[in-house]
Amino acid sequence: MQTSEHIFKSYDIRGLVDGELSNELAERVGRAVVAYTGAKTVVVGHDMRLTSPAFARAVVEGVTRAGVGVVEIGLCSTPLFNFAVTQYEGHDAGIMVTASHNPKEYNGFKMTRHDGLPIGKGMGMEEIRNLVISGAFADADEVGSISSLEVKDAYLDRVFEVADMPNVKNLTVVVDASNGMNGMLVEDFFARLDCAWHGLYLEPDGVFPNHEANPLKEEALVDARAKMREVGADIGIVYDGDGDRVGFLDETGAYVRGDLICALLAKDLLARHPGGTIFCDLRSTQATFDAIKAAGGVAKITEVGHAFVKRHMMEEGGVFGAELSSHFFFTEFANAEVTELVVLLVLKKLAQEGKPFSELLAPFRTYATSEETNFKVENREATIARIEANYAPQAHRRIDIDGVTFYFEGWWFNLRPSNTEPIVRLTLEAEDESVMKEKMKEITTLIGGKRV
Structure with a gap:
């Protein structure tokens, strides 16, 4: 099997479905994760891309042929996947078939350990690459078992528990799931809240028929802005393809960067973790660091990249992390991204303050x-x-x-x-x-x- 080395990225394996990925590669990824981590049980999930179910089956084949058990969680967002890997005892590692926000021509594999640390550059990716390329695997004497697990309700229960069961009223919300994986959670999420909401593109669809599933792209925000104007929304929410990022729009339709969301939430986060450390990537506005310090917290800078933020949080005891690209990380979830939780905390803030979103952000839009x-x-x-x-x-x-x-x-x-x-x-x-x-x-x- 010919393998392009460039598909082994800083944070995942990702490449073109036509010519760079295959079922054989997927099976080798499963075997390599077992060999590298020594896992006895591996969680396997996948997104809605057309090739993802087949690649997930091949991953399961690789893991079980290595003699290791598999817990299948089926269709999932990245936060659901991370929850399944990190919050259940005995789940040693996980593999999710996804290419995040990349266009439909791509797919890939995210890999993570039970402690929440992803397998990425300098954190095991080089070993995974060598194992996959060599293909030198032996079948175990006994094939591993396969079981299934539904985690959606447990995940949402925990999200609302950490947010202290917020009373969110008198808000009008537009949420665009971008035909990505968070769409499968939107109805259950808002069923727990007493606010008006309007959904766009909630059905997961691997061809992304409406717009690219990337809230950093202006074209991905057009429909949400139009719907906001139509219904007079207080806030807009736009998810990416695999659900590990969420973009926010204030009531005027202006995009709100991830560092400003961190600044907005710093006081509330640090009330729950007094004196805690919050990590932000080095591109963040100085206003965010000022807000963290003013709330009694310790502000620290990290390299750009979710794997680096997670590693710093784990090694240095961070309580929250944020990237400009709107990844948000919570210590309560093994330092993983939890988009539903950051959405809930922002909605809670808006409901409690009773002020326009842009007015709450104004103190941080100073630079x-x-x-x-x-x-x-x-x-x-x-x-x-x-x-x-x-x-x-x-x-x-x-x-x-x-x-x-x-x-x-x-x-x-x-x-x-x-x-x-x-x-x-x-x-x-x-x-x-x-x-x-x-x-x-x-x-x-x-x-x-x-x-x-």
Whole structure:
């Protein structure tokens, strides 16, 4: 079997269904996870993509031929999958067939341990890759058993328990499930609340007939915004394909970044965990770190990527984590993403405060922040070194994780390399918009690459 090494990504295995993935590869993934983790029981689930059921069956075949038991949970979102792996004793590892928010031509495999730590770059992916490519597996003397488990109700029970059974009234909500996996939970979720809601594209559909299942894309927000205007909604919610990310829209239809959601919830989260540590990726606005500190918490920066946030939370005892891309992580769920819980906490906040969403966010929209901008360059390392040599002497502070971050009086920037492409990514923030624009122009000229 020919295997393309580039399908082994930083956080998962992912590739084109036509030519890069196969049932044989899926079976090897099952065997490799058993060999690497030493698991005795493996949870297997899958999303709604057309090839996912067949790939899931092949994963089950690989795991059971290795002599290990399988717990099948069937169709699931990533939060449901993580719940099944981490919250049940005896579930040693898990494999979910999904390509997250990627277009329909893709599929892949997420792998995680019972402690919630995903198998990713520097955390076992290299070993998994070598095992899959070698294909040197022996069948066990006895085939592993197969059982099934329904976790939806237990998951929602726990979500509402952690949110302290919120009384959410007098809100109108629009929720767009993007034909992804969270659609299967929306009706049961809102049945527990006393608010008006309007659903879009709740039926899981692996061809994504309405729009790409990625709330970071403007085109994925168009229909939710239109519905919000039609019904006079207080808030819009847009999920991605596998349900590990959720995008929010305020009552005006403006997109709310993940770091601002963290800032909004910091006080409530830290009331439950006084003095706790909250992790945010290094692209986050300074307003979020200010909000965490003002609420009595400890704010820490992480590399970009959900696997890194989870590892920091596990190793350093974090109570919550957030990424700009709207991954949200909770210590109560083994540091995994729980999109229904962050939605519930935001709705609870809106109901309690009785103010427009945009008004609650206004204190955190105080800095002029660029979106992360990509530049195609000839040499990533040389480009970063050139920028570093120019700005290091002027900086008050620097952080050398995920590229380089420099802090100055009234502004800061991060420049980081792509893991796989000749691209560098620039994020810049300033206290004043004119300074932000001036510094963006200045650094863009020094980078010299083409915006992509």
